[in-house]
Amino acid sequence: MSVIQSIRDKAAWIIIGAIALALIAFIVQDALQGGGRGLFSGNSTTLGKVNGTSIDVRDFEQRYKMAEENYRAQNYPVNDQLRSQIRESLWNEFVEDALMTDEYAKLGITISDKEVGDLLYGANPPQMLRQQFTDSTGTYNANMAYQAIRSLKKGSAQYNSFWGEFVPALEKSRQREKFTSLVGKSMYVPKWLLEKTNAENSQRSSISYVNVPYSTIPDSTIKISDEDVREYVDKHKDAYKQENERGLIYVSFDASPNSADSLSVYNSVANQKDALAAANTTSDIQNLMANTSSETPYFDGYVLSSKMQMSNADTLRRLADGQIIGPYQDGPNYTMAKMVSRRQMPDSVKCRHILIKIGDQQGQARTDSAAKKLIDSIETALKGGANFDSMVVKYSDDAGSKDKKGEYEFTSMQFSNLSKEFAEVIFYGNVGDKKIVKVENQSYSGYHYIEVLSQKKFETAFKIAYVSHAIIPSDETINGASGMASQFAGESRDLKSFDDNAAKRKLNKLQADVKESDFMIMGLGESREIIRWAFNDAKRGTVADHAYQVGDKFVVPAVVSVSEKGTMSVEKARPLVEYKVRNEKKAEGIIKKIGTAPTSLEAVAQASGQQILRADSVTFNSTFIPNVGNEMKVLGASFNKEYQTKVSAPIKGEIGVFVIKVDNITAAPNPNFDAKAQQQAIQQQMGAMFGYRAMEIMKKSATIKDNRIKFF
Structure with a gap:
């Protein structure tokens, strides 16, 4: 029920x-x-x-x-x-x-x-x-x-x-x-640290500086060798770790349904029109659905007009009883729809019931005849004035409703979740109806005594039958794509022939980097067999000897790179670090030009051909400097009091080499600072964050x- x-x-x-x-x-x-x-x-x-x-x-x-x-x-x-x-x-x-x-x-x-x-x-x-x-x-x-x-x-x-x-x-x-x-x-933030942090964050600095951008030196003048890349990676190993990965290229051959396949499915659905028209009983319709292998099962119930969310709902509502439309395309299917019937139906109902189950109950076997006899006696007692609530508590086998006087409320959307016999009484009957129905389903067998208490929000509901077939490729289409893919794989036994054959056939080569734990290749979908092949059976330069079917495609992959767990190779790291190495070399050239210990900003400006600029209101707790950007080394130097009396040494920044002089350092006190309240807030925040991060830290250490x- x-x-x-x-x-x-x-x-x-x-x-x-x-x-x-x-x-x-x-x-x-x-x-x-x-x-x-x-x-x-x-x-x-x-x-x-x-x-x-x-x-x-x-x-x-x-x-x-x-x-x-x-x-x-x-x-x-x-x-x-x-x-x-x-x-x-x-x-x-x-x-x-x-x-x-x-x-x-x-x-x-x-x-x-x-x-x-x-x-x-x-x-x-x-x-x-x-x-x-x-x-x-x-x-x-x-x-x-x-x-x-x-x-x-x-x-x-x-x-x-x-x-x-x-x-x-x-x-x-x-x-x-x-x-x-x-x-x-376990997290603790000492009060002195908060006070120190507050004092530092209140600081403001004004600086004068000269920036010599790296762009003043052409990239073409700087040569980066493999040894340069290797040295940089060795100095920053933690930043260039890698997992086991394989770099793939692949081509695919489309096996999705073509126009001829689509027309064939359309005709297959259209040929069922006479049979659908002749199916007038529930049994007839269900047999038709089974015989035609319809994608859409028959729902032998009514759907309220307001609950019909399909794109052609207005057209379906206007159908006369027995009228058929279609075939029409409905997502991946061709569909025919028949209006079976319509009726007025409530959107919500309230009822109460008593359930007497058949079978083993409280250690005793209850036969069908015994259950029917008991439910009949309950009905007789109720008609004679027995209290319904007491009868529920004493006899009902529905433990879930005993504390609710046997009452339930349902919406029309729950119709299909209920036993059909039960649902039809409460949705198709009238308020005040009192009936006994027998229910047999996968959950239980038994008899219900049902009383309909209320019904609300009536509107027209429709019962519609659908014959629906998926638009799928024919064997000819599948075999054609499979054959072309197999031929390509057979003719492409190394990367050069793979590239040549792809170019000759004007096939689009796609790339993908995959890890051992991946099950999908972006753009392809579930591709675990390809990934397993790449890690278990293939080496760099290997082309698969057969095509893999992935969805509606036949795919021929090849391995173009192999990355083992550890530090990145020079080849893989170069695109990531080359510009950094180049900037370091440029910085060395710039510093050589302006000197390692400049005496004044004017001397630096003259040597580099750059202007002296100013930055006011540099804040200690900021992550960038106005009109400069995210230059953390420069920001830190802006609060070095030594640079109030002399210029700084050259600073290798992100966009260039800087030389600065601190003009002024002030403080803007925070009158709302409450060390104790901030201590509690930070400890709570850090505690929650670190508590959940602890597991990830343990995994990294394991x-x-x-x-x-x-x-x-």
């Missing part, structure tokens, strides 16, 4: 909640297979190691399977981007578990049974529980949640899912909260071996 009832019986909310938790939110691609190597490449099942602790691929696969089933069951759009994002979350969760299990034990961070109870039934329950067990007043009904959880049978799949997945995830999340709070509260590329 209702969503709440379904929740109680099937515990779908447990799964939804488990997914909703950030620490167990994940989904991985279909099956841990790839490249024809099977599930476990070789004999090893070690997906990775964290400080020597192994992550087993079988555990990873088990979590993946459950997540995929759950996401699909909830009709999530499981696309390539979502797979990639949540797959990474799953890996991070395993890494975090390996890092933190021992740390939590050392720190004594545990979760007691009382805390678990507070998490489930306290003032701040998980969002999923709050949504499912909030009563009509908007208050979380902890007792309702407690009764639903207690009703789970020990050893059942629902019980194991709740106590084996959902609750441990809650505990893990709470442990992390405790850890981050503990780390965050020895993590990632073998995912070997498995999937």
Whole structure:
């Protein structure tokens, strides 16, 4: 019947909640297979190691399977981007578990049974529980949640899912909260440091300066050797770290449907018009949908006019009963629509019910005849004046509504979530109707005694049947693109022939840099097989010996560069550091010209051909100087009191070489400075930030071996 009832019986909310938790939110691609190597490449099942602790691929696969089933069951759009994002979350969760299990034990961070109870039934329950067990007043009904959880049978799949997945995830999340709070509260900012910082930030400086721009020396006069680049990178290794990467080029051959394919699908849909016209019963329409493999399932219900959001809604509303339009293009499909019927229907209803279930109830087997006899006796008692609320409490098997007098409110958008027999009574009947209906679905079988209490916001609703076929490429189109791609791969066995053949065929060569953990190539989509080939089977200069199908394309890739984890090579670093090395060489030339110890700004200006300029109101806590820019070295020198009596030594800046003289340093006191209040605010801010960054710091300090590329 209702969503709440379904929740109680099937515990779908447990799964939804488990997914909703950030620490167990994940989904991985279909099956841990790839490249024809099977599930476990070789004999090893070690997906990775964290400080020597192994992550087993079988555990990873088990979590993946459950997540995929759950996401699909909830009709999530499981696309390539979502797979990639949540797959990474799953890996991070395993890494975090390996890092933190021992740390939590050392720190004594545990979760007691009382805390678990507070998490489930306290003032701040998980969002999923709050949504499912909030009563009509908007208050979380902890007792309702407690009764639903207690009703789970020990050893059942629902019980194991709740106590084996959902609750441990809650505990893990709470442990992390405790850890981050503990780390965050360790932050301390001394009062003297705040006072010193406040005094420094109140300073203002005025300077005179000469800037000799690097642009005064032509780039063509400065030659940068590989040795120059290597020396620079060696001095700044931390800034030029790299992960395992492969540089790819690829060409693609389009296998998307052409005009002939589109026309073929159009005709296929159009040929069903007579059959659709003749289908006048629900069974007839459902059989037609099945026989024609229609993309759009038949919804044997009505949709309110205001809820019809499709682009051609106005046209559909104007159809007479039995009238058909189409085929017309509806997104990726060709569709025909038939107006089956229309009726007046409320947008919201309120009802109350008593459920008597068939089957094992409270340790006793209840037959169909026994359930029917009981519901009939309840109806008789109610007609005789029995109190409905008392009957709900005493007899109803819907634990989710016992505390609400058996009452529910539904909107028309929930129609399809309800048992059909139940929904038709409350939406198609009249206020005051009292009926018994039998319901049989995946959740339960049983009898409902239903009373319709109110119906609101009536409007016209429409029942429409659709025959819809996807516009897909024909075998001829697919084979043609596949054949051309295979021929290209066969003729292009090295990078030179790859380039020559691409130019001869006027194919667009695209580039991509990929890491081991990537599952997508920008512009292509899910491309894991190509990435696995690039890391497992290919070297620099290798061209794939066959084409890979990616969506509606056949792709032939080649590896043009290989970057191993560590410091960047000269070749890769050159584009990033060449201008910096060039500026350093220019700075040396400029300093040689103006001298290493200039006596005055006038002498520097004369030697360099530049003007003496001024900058007023340079603030200590700023990140730039007016009319100069982000020159942090110059900004720092602007508050050096020594330069009030002499000019500075040449300063190698970002845009040129500077020589400055400090004209004046003043202070603008801050009358609103409150050391204690600022101390508290900064400690709170820094504590929260560092508490959450601590995990990332631990990951960087750990020895993590990632073998995912070997498995999937």
